[in-house]
Amino acid sequence: xxxxxxxxxxxxxVLAGPASGRAETTADLAAGQAxxxxxxxxxxxxxxxxxxxxxYCARCHGAAGAGDGxxxxxxxxxxxxxxQGFSKFxxxxxxxxxTGEDLFQTITRGLPGxxxxxxxxxxxxxxxxxxxxxxxxAPSLAERPPQPIPMGTDPGSARADLAQGRxxxxxxxxxxxxxxxxxGNGTSSGGLIDEWGQPIRVADLTKGWSYxxxxxxxxxxxxxxxxxxxxxMPSYADAISPxxxxxxAYYVRSLQEPPQWxxxxxxxxxxxxLPATAADAVWATVTRTDIPLVTKVYQGGALVPASxxxxxxQAVYNADSIVFRLAWHDRTANQETPPDAAAxxxxxxxxxxxxPGLMGWPTASPQPLELCLWSADRAxxxxxxxxxxxxxxxxxxxxPGEAVYDDGRWTLVMRRPLQTQxxxxxxxxxxxxxxxxxxxxxxxxxxxQDRKRAVSAWLDLVLSDTVATQPTTPGRKP
Amino acid sequence: MTARMSRVVLTAMVLLALGCGxxxxxxxxxxxxxxxxxxxxxxxxxGTAPAAAPGTATVTGYVGxxxxxxxxxxxxxxxxxxxxxxxxxxxxxEAVLVRNGKLxxxxxxxxxxxxxxxxxxxxxxxxxxxxxxxxxxHVIGVQAGQPLELVxxxxxxxxxxxxxxxxxxxxxxxxxxxxxxTKSFAKPEVMVKVKCNVHPWMHAYVGVxxxxxxxxxxxxxxxxxxxxxxxxxxxxxxxxxxxxxxxxVTVGDGETKTVSFTFQSP
Numbered sequence: 001x002x003x004x005x006x007x008x009x010x011x012x013x014v015l016a017g018p019a020s021g022r023a024e025t026t027a028d029l030a031a032g033q034a035x036x037x038x039x040x041x042x043x044x045x046x047x048x049x050x051x052x053x054x055x056y057c058a059r060c061h062g063a064a065g066a067g068d069g070x071x072x073x074x075x076x077x078x079x080x081x082x083x084q085g086f087s088k089f090x091x092x093x094x095x096x097x098x099t100g101e102d103l104f105q106t107i108t109r110g111l112p113g114x115x116x117x118x119x120x121x122x123x124x125x126x127x128x129x130x131x132x133x134x135x136x137x138a139p140s141l142a143e144r145p146p147q148p149i150p151m152g153t154d155p156g157s158a159r160a161d162l163a164q165g166r167x168x169x170x171x172x173x174x175x176x177x178x179x180x181x182x183x184g185n186g187t188s189s190g191g192l193i194d195e196w197g198q199p200i201r202v203a204d205l206t207k208g209w210s211y212x213x214x215x216x217x218x219x220x221x222x223x224x225x226x227x228x229x230x231x232x233m234p235s236y237a238d239a240i241s242p243x244x245x246x247x248x249a250y251y252v253r254s255l256q257e258p259p260q261w262x263x264x265x266x267x268x269x270x271x272x273x274l275p276a277t278a279a280d281a282v283w284a285t286v287t288r289t290d291i292p293l294v295t296k297v298y299q300g301g302a303l304v305p306a307s308x309x310x311x312x313x314q315a316v317y318n319a320d321s322i323v324f325r326l327a328w329h330d331r332t333a334n335q336e337t338p339p340d341a342a343a344x345x346x347x348x349x350x351x352x353x354x355x356p357g358l359m360g361w362p363t364a365s366p367q368p369l370e371l372c373l374w375s376a377d378r379a380x381x382x383x384x385x386x387x388x389x390x391x392x393x394x395x396x397x398x399x400p401g402e403a404v405y406d407d408g409r410w411t412l413v414m415r416r417p418l419q420t421q422x423x424x425x426x427x428x429x430x431x432x433x434x435x436x437x438x439x440x441x442x443x444x445x446x447x448x449q450d451r452k453r454a455v456s457a458w459l460d461l462v463l464s465d466t467v468a469t470q471p472t473t474p475g476r477k478p
Numbered sequence: 479m480t481a482r483m484s485r486v487v488l489t490a491m492v493l494l495a496l497g498c499g500x501x502x503x504x505x506x507x508x509x510x511x512x513x514x515x516x517x518x519x520x521x522x523x524x525g526t527a528p529a530a531a532p533g534t535a536t537v538t539g540y541v542g543x544x545x546x547x548x549x550x551x552x553x554x555x556x557x558x559x560x561x562x563x564x565x566x567x568x569x570x571x572e573a574v575l576v577r578n579g580k581l582x583x584x585x586x587x588x589x590x591x592x593x594x595x596x597x598x599x600x601x602x603x604x605x606x607x608x609x610x611x612x613x614x615x616h617v618i619g620v621q622a623g624q625p626l627e628l629v630x631x632x633x634x635x636x637x638x639x640x641x642x643x644x645x646x647x648x649x650x651x652x653x654x655x656x657x658x659x660t661k662s663f664a665k666p667e668v669m670v671k672v673k674c675n676v677h678p679w680m681h682a683y684v685g686v687x688x689x690x691x692x693x694x695x696x697x698x699x700x701x702x703x704x705x706x707x708x709x710x711x712x713x714x715x716x717x718x719x720x721x722x723x724x725x726x727v728t729v730g731d732g733e734t735k736t737v738s739f740t741f742q743s744p
Contacts, residue, residue, distance in 0.1 A: 094647075171653060172635070173676070176676050188675070234637035
């Protein structure tokens with residue numbers, strides 16, 4: 001693996017932080033439970049806070065808080081520059097300072113979908129010391145004291161009126177950026193830049209797990225009324241009543257599609273014909289596996305993140321063939337150069353031992369992989385044994401199927417014979433229970449091609465009922 | 479109607495509508511003279527510091543451009559049909575708007591020379607309109623603390639994202655036609671950029687000063703700073719792409735002095 005990529009993986013692993021405590025924290029918030037009063041600390045420059053900051057925060061946020069720590073260049077979104085006085089996740093009016101509680105919550109809960117982990121493992125006293133220290137880094141905040149937004153009354157799930165919420169979503173122009181179905185593909189969603197001159201992507205509202213400021217109605221309500229300062233997301237406090245904002249918040253929550261994170265793709269055996277289309281009714285009966293994708297890509301030493309963050313995979317098979325169905329969100333359908341594209345990777349038949357991670361593949365002396373490749377500029381998908389991401393120059397077997405683009409989502413169906421003589425060396429699925437598979441996706445709209453793409457880890461394709469006996473399991477990297 | 483013309487007409491309409499608002503342009507043919515308008519502005523609301531005695535000196539002039547103005551860029555507004563419908567012939571963004579060698583959209587103001595004199599902020603709001611997915615006027619002046627009314631005249635979502643460095647920033651949504659939001663800037667700042675993220679071609683500039691002696695040049699490139707106390711002043715002319723120029727002028731009671739600026743085309 002490339003040394004830089006290895007380092008990046010390490011950073012991700014470290015930033016992933018402790019997983020425990022989130023459920024409890026979220027539950028506390030949902031219950032509106034009051035936090036203990038903050039301990040009295042010196043708001044000017046708390047020495048304890050500075051020490052905690054230097055130990056835990058400076059590597060990303062920089063020694064002086066300018067968002068320029070040694071790890072900053074490896075993160076997207078970039079770490080916050082505290083010195084400019086913008087605070088994104090507030091319960092206060094646009095442009096006014098966050099409350100100490102706002103900062104405390106961000107530290108405690110982290111920012112899902114970004115590199116900012118939760119820090120609930122720090123003591124509450126340490127977190128409050130950090131709050132005081134962060135305030136001291138942006139003196140301008142003191143000149144615009146927090147102006148709390150009206151919180152109205154949470155109607156609760158039982159009294160949430162989703163039809164009204166949907167109407168408010170339309171009236172408020174949410175779809176202009178977030179898209180009609182919330183997939184982050186509105187007409188104004190392209191080319192957005194934040195206050196720091198960095199590219200910024202519109203939130204995909206179907207992915208509740210990546211809402212930076214939290215996915216509960218209370219969190220969404222705050223983002224609506226306070227806006228997200230430093231980003232294109234404005235405050236709706238002057239445009240919407242608290243009652244409507246709550247209905248909208250519940251509607252936005254209803255757009256979230258709970259992810260089915262799994263490490264296995266359970267292929268279902270069908271007795272008869274296999275589905276040929278993405279819309280076939282049988283797919284509703286097949287287990288779906290959602291996979292988060294690694295989007296870190298470096299070009300010339302700079303981080304140029306890929307844009308597709310997750311993919312859903314389903315599979316069905318019979319005695320002859322297996323059909324894969326991949327679905328993912330992409331802001332625009334791109335047939336032009338570079339086109340949107342997808343690859344499902346399988347190890348070749350002869351493969352034994354470790355598999356290279358797709359993130360680093362192909363390496364200098366690459367092992368061949370079988371790629372089931374689809375590209376939006378060509379009719380039909382093909383399978384190839386290849387040592388390049390595009391499969392150029394290798395023999396190809398056509399894979400029947402279709403690709404459908406609908407309002408920010410691609411759905412791709414590809415049928416591969418269980419075994420084929422047309423592709424010498426390809427694995428025969430007639431004899432296997434488990435086989436490693438991985439996915440790579442290219443967003444042409446983000447200028448992705450070749451090695452610039454989002455990739456999954458290797459996961460297991462499980463054929464619950466093998467077609468023949470004597471299963472073998474080619475090696476896989478754990 | 480050409481796009482340029484439509485902009486000009488819109489500008490004139492708004493300037494007329496503004497009346498005593500911040501943008502005082504020589505093209506606005508209000509029955510009130512600019513100085514009268516300013517006297518009205520200077521009426522202090524109860525409880526504020528007394529206004530400095532209005533003067534009788536005037537600084538006037540024009541802003542010219544030497545060389546050929548760069549051609550404007552065509553605005554791509556296909557993304558929002560509401561915007562496109564209002565510009566059947568297309569819209570050209572002319573950052574450097576020149577007519578007969580005279581430069582429009584230049585903010586001209588007294589930068590130095592007023593000493594510690596205080597000029598209470600008018601309570602009459604200045605108006606920044608979003609109309610046809612364009613800010614009207616493109617450049618506007620206000621006094622620090624003066625209400626700035628943001629109006630959405632379009633049947634589409636706009637957000638007004640103000641990016642000051644000295645003042646408090648804000649970013650507010652205006653999803654409905656006819657919506658008004660009133661904001662103000664507490665401190666002098668030349669200039670505050672305002673933009674719309676929904677329509678990335680939309681941007682405007684707000685000049686915030688702590689006195690009423692400012693103007694924005696219109697199509698004729700002229701400006702008038704009237705009602706000044708006698709004194710020696712540094713006058714600055716600011717343009718969004720051409721930069722700033724300053725000149726010093728001494729003017730006595732009842733006098734009118736002419737000061738003109740010439741920017742060089744890039």
